[in-house]
Amino acid sequence: MKPISSPAPESSTESAVSLNGVTAQAHAAPVAKPDIFAKLRPLRNRHAHIVETLGIDPVGMRIERLDSPTEAWIEGRRCTLMGSNNYLGLTFNPAAIAAADEALHASGTGTTGSRAANGSYAYHQRLESQLAEFYACKRAILFTTGYQANVGFISAIAGKDDVVLIDSDSHASIYDGCKLGEATVYHFRHNDPEDLARRLARLPASVNKLVIVEGIYSMLGDYCPLKEIVAVARRYGAYILVDEAHALGVLGETGRGLTQQTGLGAEVDFIVGTFSKSVGTIGGFCVSNHDELETVRIASRPYCFTASLPPSVVASASVSLERIRTDPSLRQKLWANTDFLYDGLRALGLPVGPDKSPVIGLIMPDAESALRGWRTLLDAGVYVNLALPPATPRNVALLRCSLTAAHSRAQLEVVLAAFERVRDQTAGLLAVQ
Numbered sequence: 001m002k003p004i005s006s007p008a009p010e011s012s013t014e015s016a017v018s019l020n021g022v023t024a025q026a027h028a029a030p031v032a033k034p035d036i037f038a039k040l041r042p043l044r045n046r047h048a049h050i051v052e053t054l055g056i057d058p059v060g061m062r063i064e065r066l067d068s069p070t071e072a073w074i075e076g077r078r079c080t081l082m083g084s085n086n087y088l089g090l091t092f093n094p095a096a097i098a099a100a101d102e103a104l105h106a107s108g109t110g111t112t113g114s115r116a117a118n119g120s121y122a123y124h125q126r127l128e129s130q131l132a133e134f135y136a137c138k139r140a141i142l143f144t145t146g147y148q149a150n151v152g153f154i155s156a157i158a159g160k161d162d163v164v165l166i167d168s169d170s171h172a173s174i175y176d177g178c179k180l181g182e183a184t185v186y187h188f189r190h191n192d193p194e195d196l197a198r199r200l201a202r203l204p205a206s207v208n209k210l211v212i213v214e215g216i217y218s219m220l221g222d223y224c225p226l227k228e229i230v231a232v233a234r235r236y237g238a239y240i241l242v243d244e245a246h247a248l249g250v251l252g253e254t255g256r257g258l259t260q261q262t263g264l265g266a267e268v269d270f271i272v273g274t275f276s277k278s279v280g281t282i283g284g285f286c287v288s289n290h291d292e293l294e295t296v297r298i299a300s301r302p303y304c305f306t307a308s309l310p311p312s313v314v315a316s317a318s319v320s321l322e323r324i325r326t327d328p329s330l331r332q333k334l335w336a337n338t339d340f341l342y343d344g345l346r347a348l349g350l351p352v353g354p355d356k357s358p359v360i361g362l363i364m365p366d367a368e369s370a371l372r373g374w375r376t377l378l379d380a381g382v383y384v385n386l387a388l389p390p391a392t393p394r395n396v397a398l399l400r401c402s403l404t405a406a407h408s409r410a411q412l413e414v415v416l417a418a419f420e421r422v423r424d425q426t427a428g429l430l431a432v433q
């Protein structure tokens with residue numbers, strides 16, 4: 001960061017008062033401040049338009065009461081939650097709650113510091129061993145959130161002489177990890193191994209290259225063509241990182257994600273994941289077979305300079321992770337629900353994404369129809385995610401649903417009926433698949 005030098009005090013007829021070495025002009029008229037908020041005003045105006053159109057602030061929306069993993073009271077109405085990312089419905093896992101409760105009483109409400117400064121609890125280290133075993137990897141490192149796992153790992157590993165190649169639909173945390181690091185960053189076209197190959201071909205063999213993809217993409221629910229990406233990375237000697245945030249617990253025999261489903265785990269250098277979706281709590285991690293992953297603990301600013309996860313959170317993550325590994329019935333329920341909703345929406349002629357997954361992103365014709373559709377769904381007691389440009393891939397306007405194992409068939413029937421209304425409202429505008 002550039003040092004900011006303080007300007008010399010202006011001469012004044014008023015007497016100068018020294019406060020802790022800072023000289024202030026007593027009674028001097030304040031200098032007018034330029035407008036630091038001016039750059040945010042277009043965003044504020046746009047947000048105001050959204051709030052006015054919807055009659056509710058979708059960003060500041062309040063959940064008045066939560067009844068279960070799939071039901072909450074919003075605006076005085078009981079709603080079915082269709083955008084929670086709670087893929088396995090484990091937020092109310094009784095065993096996880098009991099473990100969290102025990103840890104809370106044994107070790108208190110928080111760690112009040114980072115592991116680098118305040119030390120690791122046995123809870124952290126045990127969960128790291130469990131994660132390494134879960135992924136059949138040598139090393140695991142915990143971060144305080146999934147966002148920090150990407151920012152912390154990518155910024156630490158990608159130095160100024162390195163090149164990072166990211167899919168253009170990457171999550172904000174991947175973009176931000178690149179910004180915090182010093183590597184040169186290239187974007188390749190979404191899910192396009194040939195575009196990746198073209199970019200890799202231009203780079204010298206001696207340069208470190210890191211390719212970053214996601215198992216399931218968070219907005220449209222499409223899968224990474226991992227086999228082809230791995231083949232390209234191998235051809236050019238590139239490292240691979242897969243963010244399995246939305247695939248953990250969802251894909252693979254024991255829930256490891258796309259790497260397990262495709263049998264390509266051994267070809268991938270690093271896996272990043274989060275506990276905030278299928279695991280039902282909060283926290284992030286990176287696992288790898290590279291022993292040097294350990295060095296990230298002293299190189300990563302988001303690891304060193306933030307407080308570590310509270311023991312209660314770690315304890316609940318540990319219990320739910322074990323449930324994910326040992327109980328395939330949750331995944332089976334999730335996929336039965338996914339089949340029902342994806343096929344149902346498609347039969348209604350709604351523009352579901354290209355791959356069937358528990359993330360269903362419906363591309364609306366424009367932001368206005370997305371806003372109208374979102375409100376119609378809320379009025380029918382169905383809460384989905386509203387995703388608008390510029391926070392979306394290729395600037396599309398999306399109504400995004402995520403399914404959980406905890407949804408009942410009756411709930412999903414209500415959801416389908418509500419979407420039928422959206423379709424009728426938007427008739428003629430939707431690109432039917």
Ligand code: PMP
Pocket residue numbers: 145146147148150171173214218243245246274275276277282283284
């Ligand atoms: N990676 C991806 C692909 C995500 O979708 C998200 C969250 N939406 C994250 C990372 C960050 O995870 P967390 O919310 O646990 O910080």
